[in-house]
Amino acid sequence: MREITLSQAVNEAIAEEMRRDETIFLLGEDVAEAGTPFKILSGLVEEFGTDRIIDTPISEPGFAGIAVGAAMTGSRPIVDLMFGDFLFLVMDQLCNQAAKTHYMSGGKLNVPMVLRTNMGATRRSAAQHSQSLHTLVAHIPGLKVAMPSSAYEAKGLLKSAIRDNNPVVIFEDKLMYQDKAEVPEEEFLIPLGQAHVKREGSDITFVAISSMVQIAESAADMLAADGISAEIVDPRTIVPLDEETILNSVKKTSRVLVVDEGHQSFGVSAEIAARVAEKAFYYLDSPVMRMGAMDVPIPFSPALEDLTVPTAERVYELARQAVRGEI
Amino acid sequence: MAKNVTANSEDYLRMYRQMVRIRTFEDNANQLYLTAKMPGLTHMYSGQEAVAVGICEALEKTDHITSTHRGHGHCVAKGAEFKEMFCELLGKAEGYCRGKGGSMHIADQANGNLGANAIVGGSAGIATGAALTAKRLGNGAVTVCFFGDGALGQGLLYEVMNMAALWKLPVIYACENNLYGEYTHVSEMAAGKLGGRAEAFGIEAFEVDGQDVLAVNQLTQELVARARKGEGPFFMALNTYRYHGHHVGDINRTYYRSKEEEADWKDNRDPITNFGAWLVKENIANAEDLDAIQAEIKAAATNAVTYALDAPYPPADEVDSHVFAA
Incomplete structure (x- = not known):
């Protein structure tokens, strides 16, 4: 294609x-x-x-x-x-x-x-x-x-x-x-409110939003080298939110890390984490986790800016600890 | 008052009726508030009737208006019915917005009223956008944006007037200067000339006695005709007065305006009294005719209020309908 x-x-x-x-x-x-x-x-x-x-x-x-x-x-x-x-x-x-x-x-x-x-x-x-x-x-x-x-x-x-x-x-x-x-040449539409399971896995679910899907994919590749299998769910739209696809994935993998580039506090990641905690709690083998941007205005200096947003390395590290029961 | 070039006896009597309908509607709404039958507050249009009627009588049903928190007058003047309006004020299912909007959001899309707005100046963009649609479709429709002198402090108004002028949109900005934004006199809130704001964008600005329905109507007819030909936008400052307080609960007003001032406007510049006297003088109607119109409208309002008080509230399952359109 x-x-x-x-x-x-x-x-x-x-x-x-x-x-x-x-x-x-x-x-x-x-x-x-x-x-x-x-x-x-x-x-x-x-x-x-x-x-x-x-x-x-x-x-x-x-x-x-x-x-x-x-x-x-x-x-x-x-x-x-x-x-x-x-x-x-x-x-x-x-x-x-x-x-x-x-x-x-x-x-x-x-x-x-x-x-x-x-x-x-x-x-x-x-x-x-x-x-x-x-x-x-x-x-x-x-x-x-x-x-x-x-x-x-x-x-x-x-x-x-x-x-x-x-x-x-x-x-x-x-x-x-x-x-x-x-991207196909022929016409297609993606309905609003339908999440996409970008990668199937069995040990942990990444709910990743927008460019965080790429971060999650890199992290999943790194985890695979450790023998850990990550599933990636891309909600595609946060309103409406395809809760069912997210919950089904978490029920299967028993762990979840929500990754979003908005500020972490009071963010979309908090909302998705809360819904998982409310509706899939008894399926979980580790605490619901989320990772957003730091709660600081985005700094100019590259040395500082790169610290503020989720990275594949940080997602990998947190997921690895969760699967190993270290959290 | 001077006769309009294009109006006939029927037009004059309809203007009178519409002004009386607004005053009567507001008297009933005020009473509903005072007797604790109406949820929330409302903002009375009484005193400003000649503005809404003079303008809306120059519009077609297919023309649009945007309205304000003080919007019952615009709604009536654009063709709305008492029954659906009182139902809306009381939060009933048969209201224009199924009780979800209330006094400050009443909209009557079928008659071209795109809605009252509880953000001061908040509908300036909407009115200008409606005019952009009309221009793109080439359908000749004109939009009138009603706003009060208080909205002159809002930046949005100047942003959209600039674009309306750049793009020659068929929109008329109608500034109802009733002298007070909430509890503060216009002289403390708006520097310079009101119309000067529009003139800075190259928009022709007019000032008219907002208590003279014929003067308002004559000017609006001229501007609407020119706007339909692509000569818009325009700006009108309409000098008027609000009889009640900012809202129905604003009873003690002497700290911001005198009782003498209120009496002077009511006794000497009332738009309905003065227009009624003119109709009699011109032999268009006699005093008995006018009394009969008042009585008929009063009875119609009483019936509509009774109906609305007895009408059902929306069912609970409507609380989350209409969040999104299908």
């Missing part, structure tokens, strides 16, 4: 959906001729024109709010939020307006919009361009949250998100934009 980058996968998903549905348009900062700073959207404005690939001023709350109103009146806007850290700027429009409109109107109004943004540290971008803030939106009822772990997921989830009748926030790991994966 052909391999394309995550960046190309996103570009393809948007182009395919825009060809299919005239009500879709995209707006954000430097999305048209510039194609975003990451060059993800290059070529789209040439095909769809500036009426559908719309450059906005640097006004995140403003264009997020405009997307909400456009979505309520029959459009399907895709908002490009240049950095996940800018979510704090759009929280009212996303969480007070988009998330609640369907419920507050008793089901009469829909907000079919997608907000694409990114996450991920170790790009030496310091505290305001490195955060992984998916927990914040996952906490708000009414928002769906997708966390693609490769180019394949990025394309299939984004296409489903665009067709969904709800506001969907999709976080792309900005360090993965040039990572290649097998």
Whole structure:
């Protein structure tokens, strides 16, 4: 099968959906001729024109709010939020307006919009361009949250998100934009709310989110050399969360380590760990474990930044101790 | 008051009726609060009727509005019915939002009301987005964004006015200056000229007596026609006054405004009284006609309140429906 980058996968998903549905348009900062700073959207404005690939001023709350109103009146806007850290700027429009409109109107109004943004540290971008803030939106009822772990997921989830009748926030790991994966040429969708068992194993389950799937795979390779078999579950979306697939895996392996790049405290990893503890407790042979980013603002210095996020070595070490009964 | 170029007797009487419907709705809502029959609080529109009616009478059903926490007037003026509105205020299943929105989130999508909003200035983006849809579809629809003078402090408004001007969107920003944001006078919260804010973006700004329904209607008709031709956006400052406090529980108000000031607006500038007098003077209606309209609307409101009080609450299994759309 052909391999394309995550960046190309996103570009393809948007182009395919825009060809299919005239009500879709995209707006954000430097999305048209510039194609975003990451060059993800290059070529789209040439095909769809500036009426559908719309450059906005640097006004995140403003264009997020405009997307909400456009979505309520029959459009399907895709908002490009240049950095996940800018979510704090759009929280009212996303969480007070988009998330609640369907419920507050008793089901009469829909907000079919997608907000694409990114996450991920170790790009030496310091505290305001490195955060992984998916927990914040996952906490708000009414928002769906997708966390693609490769180019394949990025394309299939984004296409489903665009067709969904709800506001969907999709976080792309900005360090993965040039990572290649097998992506079919023919059309496919990945449903929101369906986890994927990325690797089967018997001794421990890694529930790994977004780029943490790669970390988990490296750790699993290292464990295999020690004769330890790790299973990897990629939830793909954290809202809705495919609890069943996670619980079935933990019941089989009897151990779990949740790996996520959001800050560990009060994070998505805490939520998944709690659900496992509540619903699979009697299947467990070791304490439920989680690993997130350290509870510090992301530092600039590479010597410090690399300490803040989960690594394959740390995941391997914790898993090995758990399987050996040392925890 | 001056006759509108395009209006006829029927239009005038409908404007009168709609203003009376708003006042009557609010009197009943206030009573429901005072007798502890309504959950929560509500914000009265009384005194500002000429703004909502003058504007909405210049719109088609397919045009959109966005509303505010003080939104009952906009909702009535855009075509909503008493029964579903009172049901919503009382949290009943037959309310416009099945009781899930309440006073501060009432929406009536069928009549083009995209909803009240409990975040001050929070609907500025929504209104501008609705106008973007209209422009893209080329359907000629216009959106009116209602907001109060208090919203002039919100940055979102300026971000979206900038984009509306850059993209020539068919949206009218209607600033209802009722002089008070909560308990503070506009002069303490908004520096400079209100319309100057819009003019800085190259948006034409107008100021109109918000107690004169004909003046409001005439101006809105002109701006709507121009917006439909792609000449928008526009900004209107409508000078008006809220008779009640910030909300129904705001009873003692002398620390922020005098009783004399309140009396002056009610006695001399009431939009319904003054328009009624004009209708009589112009021989469009006589005093008995107007009394009959008032009595009929009062009876309709009483019936709707009785209906809503007896109507069922939503069943418990609706608590988690409508979180997500299918």
